[in-house]
Amino acid sequence: MADPAHEPVAAMAGGGLYNRHSGLQHANLQSALPLLAAAARIIGEQSHGPVAIVDYGASQGRNSMVPMATAIDLVRLRDAERAVQVVHTDLPSNDFASLFALLDRDPASYVAGRDNIYPSAIGRSYFDQLLPSGSVDLGWSSNALHWMSHSPVDVADHGWAVFSQSADARAAVDAVLADDWLRFLTSRRAEMRPGGQLICQFMGRGPDSHGFEWMAGHYWQSIVTLRDEGWLTDAETQRMTAPSAGRSLVQVAAPFASNIVPELMLDHLSLVESPDPYWDEYRQSGDAARLGWQWAHMMRAANGPNLVAALDPSRDPDMLLDLLVDRLAARIAADPQRSLAFNVLLAIRRVA
């Protein structure tokens, strides 16, 4: 059950919006595909019978199509007819209709041209066990695990508590990150069969700086502008503290270092600089307005719902999101930069 003491974290913007504005996340997950491919090969060789693949934090599915197709094909190298069950999980508020429409009709669907594939979905937080014990062969999670179970503290000086001047606020974030990570690992340990593999990619924290400061700063300043223009109250602005933060490698490795989850083996852990496909395109085109438009729409698709949840009930959310996109796009166009951010990549195996 969701904890009634905490405001639920909102899923990505519905109506397929996240699917249309997640090119950055698509670029991010590429660096984890070799880990997924290696894990899928091992699963295919070691196990027999139907295979269960779980996609944790799938959203509307566009970015899951290539990873799932890759895993299915490698699992089936030895037996082309092998039944594969693919379970997409996300929060209850997720736009699962867009996911199923894509699976059913889009040429990019991993179901297209493949038989004996059984997709399904679960609308529940992955900080709980979602599937029967010992039933999962291969887990995958991209661009999701930096979302916390809840925001531990609302801060007045930034849109993310991890960037606040308050050391107490940053410590509260770290405490939730640690607790969430342990809950995620404990739940997966229960679900994975011995020999099962789990591959994750999510936003990390760099060695010298957290990363994502440029975009997070402009996003926050756009909200401040709306407040100064009279569109938002101070209380709404403070409630907009986003429930996400990157983990350092030390934070990710902590449960393994202290052997709290002895059944899970950390086979791979690394931190890589995130790609910036919007910047790459801008370098070709020189079109700063398009750079601003791309970032602003991606931020709306990913962060808009949590921002809307902070509004007073009398507000017009779409109008305010339009204003936010406008202000943010203008700021980015006036300050084009390559975003410096980091991705954690990891591979975990259940050994017992």
Ligand SMILES: C[S@@+](CC[C@H](N)C(=O)[O-])C[C@H]1O[C@@H](n2cnc3c(N)ncnc32)[C@H](O)[C@@H]1O
């Ligand atoms: C940025 S999207 C990533 C979607 C997709 N995997 C990708 O790579 O583009 C993050 C997803 O994680 C989901 N999410 C966040 N917290 C979650 C939780 N506790 N349980 C399940 N899903 C969660 C969000 O609802 C959202 O759909």
